[in-house]
Amino acid sequence: MTRWLSDDEQRTWRALVEMNRLLGEVTDRQLQHDAGIPVAYYAILVALSEAPDRSMRMSALAEAVEGSQSRLSHAVARLADRGWVRRRRCDSDGRGWYAELTDEGFEALQAAAPGHVTAVRSAVFDVLSTPQQHALREAATLISQNLRPHPVDVT
């Protein structure tokens, strides 16, 4: 027998789904329009920009942005087309590749960041009190931990 959702739970679930959708839409559109960057790519650029030498192994990068290798592979190919990322063989492991953020990529990221941050702030942080933010983070963290194979720092 299925245990259906109560009205209360259903409202919570729908609110969650709607927030998800809206948040995704808004950030995506903002980045796409203001900077011509799909959100998915933005995350990749951010991860690279934070890495030493602005470069990472493909698999490490995939893990960092929580995406499949296939997706990363396609994405990096596109980013390389735009000249934002360069690929380099790995000396120590002939199978491996590095993705490296180019200067152009870094500039594109710098140009895109302010608008993105502003959008995020006005969508989330301007409408929630600090306790509300923490409660949201707590819930999000618990759900994520439960969902992913390797739980992560809860701080």
Next chain:
Amino acid sequence: MTRWLSDDEQRTWRALVEMNRLLGEVTDRQLQHDAGIPVAYYAILVALSEAPDRSMRMSALAEAVEGSQSRLSHAVARLADRGWVRRRRCDSDGRGWYAELTDEGFEALQAAAPGHVTAVRSAVFDVLSTPQQHALREAATLISQNLRPHPVDVT
């Protein structure tokens, strides 16, 4: 000057993004694998099943599932291909169309629902206390309200 995110805010934002992604992935995969239904289509079937006569005007349906008309149009076309939805002209308005859930569609929905509910329950409701659920709903509702043109019942 951009007001960047504090460490605290950044952690919240990342937790939120990750939850979003995982939640989407999990529910999508579950439905796709167990029932061959993309989440997006599931929402459409649900909306239709709850409507009088199991049928709705295209535009009303689009609004109900919070999607663009274009998306709805594509989606209904696919659902019609599968025989889950039927389209009927609108008598009173020659431009209008109704989408109507077929018996096959209703059965597909009934078959898919238990697995979906179970997935949702174990992803969200099994890991959050009732106060945590309410806090999450509160935050999600506030964010959604702020993001969408027409705020909605807060209950």
Next chain:
DNA sequence: GGGTCTTAGTTGAACGCTCAAACAACTACC
């Protein structure tokens, strides 16, 4: 040192989404 297994990464097709453009039917106005 030649099998077999595993790991790193790529590829291509299928699919849903978005966007902009199109089309058709209704409405208003003069």
Next chain:
DNA sequence: GGTAGTTGTTTGAGCGTTCAACTAAGACCC
């Protein structure tokens, strides 16, 4: 009763994602 504008819906191209299949290089082992 045309013509201009609006509304309801569809269409097609472009794009990112997923999935399954594939290549190729390391690792292991006898």
